[in-house]
Amino acid sequence: MSELTVKSGQGGARTRELVAAGIGKRYRAERRFRIFGLVAIVSALVFMALLFASIIGKGYTAFVQTEIRLPISYDVAVIDPEGVRDAAEMRRANYGKLYRDGIQSLFPEVEGRTDRRLLNGLVSSGATFEIRDAVIDSPDLIGKKGEIWVPAADDVDMLVKGRIDRNEPENTRRVSDKEIAWVDALQKDGRLETRFNWRFFTQGDSREPELAGIWGAVAGSFLTMLVTLLLSFPLGVATAVYLEEFAPKNRWTDIIEVNINNLAAIPSIVFGLLGLAVFLQFFGLPRSAPLVGGLVLTLMTLPTIIIAARVSLKSVPPSIREAALGLGASKMQMVTNDVLPLAMPGILTGTIIGMGRALGETAPLLMIGMVAFIVDIPHGFTDPATALPVQIYIWADSAERAFVERTSAAIMVLLAFLIVMNAAAVILRSRFERRW
Amino acid sequence: MENSHVRDAMHTPTETEGSAAAMGAKIQAQGTNVHYGDKHALKDVTLDIRAGEVTSFIGPSGCGKSTFLRCLNRMNDTIDGCRVSGTVMMDGEDIYDPKIDVVQLRARVGMVFQKPNPFPKSIYDNIAYGPRIHGLAANKDELDEMVVTSLEKAGLLAEVKDRMDSPGTGLSGGQQQRLCIARAIAINPEVILMDEPCSALDPIATAKIEELIDELRENYTIVIVTHSMQQAARVSQRTAFFHLGELIEVGDTEQIFTNPRHKLTQGYITGRFG
Ligand SMILES: Nc1ncnc2c1ncn2[C@@H]1O[C@H](COP(=O)(O)OP(=O)(O)O)[C@@H](O)[C@H]1O
Numbered sequence: 064m065s066e067l068t069v070k071s072g073q074g075g076a077r078t079r080e081l082v083a084a085g086i087g088k089r090y091r092a093e094r095r096f097r098i099f100g101l102v103a104i105v106s107a108l109v110f111m112a113l114l115f116a117s118i119i120g121k122g123y124t125a126f127v128q129t130e131i132r133l134p135i136s137y138d139v140a141v142i143d144p145e146g147v148r149d150a151a152e153m154r155r156a157n158y159g160k161l162y163r164d165g166i167q168s169l170f171p172e173v174e175g176r177t178d179r180r181l182l183n184g185l186v187s188s189g190a191t192f193e194i195r196d197a198v199i200d201s202p203d204l205i206g207k208k209g210e211i212w213v214p215a216a217d218d219v220d221m222l223v224k225g226r227i228d229r230n231e232p233e234n235t236r237r238v239s240d241k242e243i244a245w246v247d248a249l250q251k252d253g254r255l256e257t258r259f260n261w262r263f264f265t266q267g268d269s270r271e272p273e274l275a276g277i278w279g280a281v282a283g284s285f286l287t288m289l290v291t292l293l294l295s296f297p298l299g300v301a302t303a304v305y306l307e308e309f310a311p312k313n314r315w316t317d318i319i320e321v322n323i324n325n326l327a328a329i330p331s332i333v334f335g336l337l338g339l340a341v342f343l344q345f346f347g348l349p350r351s352a353p354l355v356g357g358l359v360l361t362l363m364t365l366p367t368i369i370i371a372a373r374v375s376l377k378s379v380p381p382s383i384r385e386a387a388l389g390l391g392a393s394k395m396q397m398v399t400n401d402v403l404p405l406a407m408p409g410i411l412t413g414t415i416i417g418m419g420r421a422l423g424e425t426a427p428l429l430m431i432g433m434v435a436f437i438v439d440i441p442h443g444f445t446d447p448a449t450a451l452p453v454q455i456y457i458w459a460d461s462a463e464r465a466f467v468e469r470t471s472a473a474i475m476v477l478l479a480f481l482i483v484m485n486a487a488a489v490i491l492r493s494r495f496e497r498r499w
Numbered sequence: 500m501e502n503s504h505v506r507d508a509m510h511t512p513t514e515t516e517g518s519a520a521a522m523g524a525k526i527q528a529q530g531t532n533v534h535y536g537d538k539h540a541l542k543d544v545t546l547d548i549r550a551g552e553v554t555s556f557i558g559p560s561g562c563g564k565s566t567f568l569r570c571l572n573r574m575n576d577t578i579d580g581c582r583v584s585g586t587v588m589m590d591g592e593d594i595y596d597p598k599i600d601v602v603q604l605r606a607r608v609g610m611v612f613q614k615p616n617p618f619p620k621s622i623y624d625n626i627a628y629g630p631r632i633h634g635l636a637a638n639k640d641e642l643d644e645m646v647v648t649s650l651e652k653a654g655l656l657a658e659v660k661d662r663m664d665s666p667g668t669g670l671s672g673g674q675q676q677r678l679c680i681a682r683a684i685a686i687n688p689e690v691i692l693m694d695e696p697c698s699a700l701d702p703i704a705t706a707k708i709e710e711l712i713d714e715l716r717e718n719y720t721i722v723i724v725t726h727s728m729q730q731a732a733r734v735s736q737r738t739a740f741f742h743l744g745e746l747i748e749v750g751d752t753e754q755i756f757t758n759p760r761h762k763l764t765q766g767y768i769t770g771r772f773g
Pocket residue numbers: 535538540558559560561562563564565566567578
């Protein structure tokens with residue numbers, strides 16, 4: 064007995080020695096791993112911060128717009144020469160003359176065609192619509208004088224926002240010394256201000272940066288996403304439920320499974336080409352329509368939703384199915400009463416991730432013509448439209464300096480939508496989450 | 500090798516089968532075989548389950564007790580690659596007949612599983628589940644009454660009556676298992692199958708379930724799989740011993756435990772293997 068104890072005592076000492084010899088190495092390995100992890104996370108955060116700083120730094124000025132207060136005389140001879148007060152007739156009047164007269168009256172000393180033209184150029188051509196809308200809204204203005212805020216041209220806007228350097232030599236600068244002097248004069252008179260850029264949030268695209276808005280693209284994206292969601296969610300969930308709960312497990316279902324997984328990895332532009340060939344050329348659906356965009360994005364989103372839904376259906380414990388079947392529930396009752404509610408958080412998360420990807424997708428939409436220049440806000444699924452990421456692409460591709468800030472602002476809007484969608488995913492998940 | 504040895508032993512009749520029908524057999528299995536893919540899990544089992552009695556299945560693990568139990572309410576249908584052959588008659592009707600509806604069958608043959616598996620719903624909804632899917636209650640009052648009587652019969656009413664709306668998953672293990680029993684009897688089945696209902700429970704909860712089984716025997720035919728021979732001895736009137744997918748011996752519980760006819764049975768109950 065005592066011999067045995069001694070022996071095991073020796074063995075214990077030997078084990079302790081070996082453990083002690085190796086222990087430093089083990090801890091070092093762990094520390095090394097922790098440092099790698101920290102470095103990875105910190106660099107990811109730094110890049111994210113840089114990205115956000117750059118986008119916000121470039122884009123925040125797009126949320127305000129330089130405007131000029133002009134004295135306007137609402138001349139009957141220009142607006143309504145026949146004196147019939149017909150709205151359709153009044154829409155066609157030459158309001159350009161009114162704003163040009165307005166700015167000229169502020170600088171009576173300016174002479175000569177070239178200079179006058181330069182002076183007129185301080186005001187955006189969008190002033191025409193501003194004055195027209197004011198007149199149509201309240202026709203009693205006609206024949207009176209008044210003041211009205213109108214958007215400044217994009218170069219003036221850039222100058223006021225400090226995006227154009229005054230110290231640059233005049234010949235390489237976008238605005239001349241004369242123009243700078245006029246702008247300064249306007250500013251001194253309190254006739255020039257930066258104001259909240261409501262046009263950006265309510266208008267469609269425009270060739271003039273100061274008039275271009277994001278709303279057309281938002282509406283287009285919304286309609287496209289609606290089509291995508293309405294098609295891909297029910298189809299995807301039904302497919303997943305069928306494959307997971309009803310289909311026999313055999314070679315055919317294996318082949319289908321492999322194909323679905325492969326579809327999820329196909330570059331999105333391929334879906335765009337498919338949509339072009341099938342929906343536009345074969346079925347003859349209209350180009351640039353949210354309907355077609357939604358169909359193409361559905362093709363792209365379906366595999367993601369199916370895979371996510373299958374994974375969450377698989378993770379529902381078999382004991383729940385047994386309980387339901389053992390009580391005599393039919394398979395359909397089991398699925399709708401018990402399995403689907405438990406799988407719902409995962410399915411919703413997968414759906415929102417898929418929708419998020421679809422919202423940010425550009426390439427397939429280019430193929431079906433949603434890249435066109437579209438001014439009108441789309442109101443239906445077959446109206447020509449563009450989408451947020453495509454709008455970003457179009458603006459990023461434009462030459463005007465003022466589109467740079469609008470590009471960044473549009474990116475911010477897109478990111479805001481994505482953040483809202485992810486937040487919705489978190490909320491839905493926690494609402495549906497139940498323990499078993 | 501061992502198989503053939505067991506098979507030879509099977510030729511000696513294990514019981515006087517002829518008298519079974521006279522004794523009021525609720526379920527009669529004739530030459531039942533089960534294959535999981537290539538695996539022959541249950542071999543030619545012929546066994547009667549008598550009405551109004553508790554029959555227990557014992558045997559070493561993996562011998563096919565659960566497999567046979569699941570034949571009796573066709574839960575094996577839900578397993579991919581599982582094939583059942585032979586006949587299983589309940590009240591003289593073949594339950595594997597294509598004319599028989601599994602949903603109806605499972606309403607007549609309830610089941611309680613090894614691990615308590617309440618739905619992630621309220622206690623009330625757990626019990627009301629069966630009556631709801633089968634449309635047994637005409638109105639809310641009737642449903643309420645069914646829930647209360649089922650809980651009463653399962654001896655759980657006193658413990659849960661003032662928290663009917665709290666989740667069933669929040670109960671203790673033993674309470675959960677009694678909830679599952681209450682859930683099964685809410686649809687008023689004729690037979691209740693229990694697959695090792697106490698294996699996840701502590702001794703006190705086990706004692707409560709055993710007591711409950713004894714009470715339920717009055718109204719239901721009960722089949723219980725157990726790995727505890729003491730439990731089989733305590734709750735059942737008849738005992739069937741399985742080994743490697745074959746039914747070795749079946750008889751009155753007292754006879755099986757005091758005077759087993761077969762060597763293997765003897766070896767198992769005296770604890771020489773298991
Ligand atoms: N779903 C299944 N698929 C394949 N083999 C199974 C399945 N269920 C049980 N088996 C096999 O059938 C045999 C009997 O299992 P079972 O009836 O569960 O035994 P037990 O007597 O322990 O309840 C075991 O060998 C087991 O491996």
